[in-house]
Amino acid sequence: MLETSTKLSRRSALTALSVAGVAPLSLAAPVRLLARERRQVTTPSGYGIEFSHALDDLIGDLAHGDRGDPKRESAWPHADWYTHHARRRFGAWGPKARRYAPLDGLETRSIEWIRERVIATAARFLGYGYQHHHIPDWGPPADWPWKETCVGHNGKGVDCSNFTSFVYNQGFGIKMTSEIDHQAHVERALEGQHDAVSIRAVALPKEYDQRLAVLRTGDLLYVRGREDGPITHVVLWVGPLGRAESGSPLVIDSHGSGVKDDWEQPIPCGIQLRPFREPSWYNRCASHAHRIFHEPRG
Secondary structure (H helix, E strand, C coil): CCCCCCCCHHHHHHHHHHCCCCCCCCCCCCCEEECHCCCCEECCHHHCEECCCCCHHECCCCCCCCHHHHHHHCCCHEEEEEEEEHHHHHHHHHHCCCCCCCCCCCCCCCCCHHHHHHHHHHHHCCEEEEEECCCCCCCCCCCCCCCCCCCCCCCCCCHHHCCCCCCHHHCCCCCCCCCHHHHHCCCCEEEEECCECCCCCEECCCCCHHHHHCCCCCCCCEEECCCCCCEEEEEECCHHEEEEEEEEECEEEECCCCCCCCCECCCCCCEEEECCCCCHHHHHHHEEEECCCCCCCC
């Protein structure tokens, strides 16, 4: 696997892969690039994430254990995911996400580690498609019912609010609703089977620079479809972990087509790193944020 620097431009990164004798990666392909010291994730777009903790420390349980097993993303047995019974029961959405157990030892971890785990968990799904599914690794056959998306065909992937819900669920055992209009206004989420976790609403200042100062890594940032319209989208705030040649702040989300990178090239729909620029729709139509992990932890 080629190690690429976050300083490479989008075009340079693809050229470097070609020169090295590696077939150029599709920008829509799932990203599995773990760079130097296993602390860095770089996408073919040139955007990257650099962690202060080793990835094995952050998500080793997901990379090597049952918690991260794609076949265990739902409590519905994997052998029955694509049966006629499942088709009648779940339709185009597929099986719902399982309720993951609370993460052991979380109380001993720093707030920085916890927030980095949010993004490291999300980054495992970079390159997955934008699909109206409940779990990311549900990839039904071609003849399965399908809610049409920008991908152009059925396959693995999730939409924006199922993505954010799944990240906190798999990463921490914190289960919140995946319906965007409800998720945007929820005040509590369920941890495990019984315990409730408070969700703090974060008001956004009007000024762009002040917004950047208020947001924290792992925050859920909600976006309206238009400036005076209802909330239709949610992203995860990457914060200081993000690496962009332009210096743009980054978010990670599952989105349709229409967002361009810093070189005015379209970013493929699906789960990607995307820039949060001042004139962008993300900033112009941002509503508020939610913070699940607060400072300080008691």
